[in-house]
């Protein structure tokens with residue numbers, strides 16, 4: 001079992017943190033493979049904790065969550081309920097996280113952590129990412145610039161309309177440059193927002209390499225990071241992203257990230273239009289979607 005800390009769901013991580021003795025689960029292990037798996041997991045991590053130096057343990061158990069947003073209109077058009085959030089709601093979410101001691105993780109620290117230059121991260125670190133560069137994201141991003149958000153732009157679609165989201169207007173390079181100047185990290189979302197795993201190698205590489213070149217030309221100081229459109233990726237896509245010169249890549253697989261997470265498969269959790277501040281707190285803590293028992297507000301109250 002050489003998997004990273006965050007491969008397991010939050011419940012398991014909590015039991016590891018609480019140092020629940022594996023022996024306690026021994027009587028249950030015979031009941032089902034799940035209990036046996038949990039017992040083995042706790043045994044494994046208790047062993048790791050015993051063997052590891054303090055610094056090694058801190059590195060193995062350091063992790064962070066990444067939120068992903070798209071639109072900031074709060075219109076909740078049919079089909080956009082999961083990707084559109086009212087700016088007021090976004091501000092409330094950030095206020096609560098801040099009040100509870102959560103601090104943004106700037107991209108350079110995130111990369112340094114994965115490279116091993118930064119051994120561990122303080123607790124309660126999270127990153128804000130926004131995909132697509134839809135025009136209504138510009139103002140909320142500018143307001144939140146001190147929280148080191150990251151914006152992923154489809155470089156050949158800027159100033160046009162988003163063929164992948166109902167033709168919504170996409171911000172232009174001027175706006176993207178202004179955001180960069182305000183402190184927003186700008187990364188790539190390919191050139192045309194196409195599903196990379198479905199392209200031939202040549203086309204895929206043009207999307208990856210071309211977009212990074214355009215980004216560097218248009219935004220001095222742009223970051224060599226990418227968010228795969230629709231989160232779509234496979235081994236070939238991840239390899240091509242690395243070969244194109246990207247340092248890291250974000251998917252839409254849920255979960256938190258730790259030092260063992262493949263940095264070309266970084267996990268993110270999406271914030272939906274109806275998510276209140278507590279829902280976002282849950283997502284930041286666990287990196288996971290809301291559980292089935294979560295009390296959901298009705299649409300009419302969601303603004």
Ligand SMILES: [Zn+2]
Pocket residue numbers: 131132189193229230
């Ligand atoms: Zn996108």
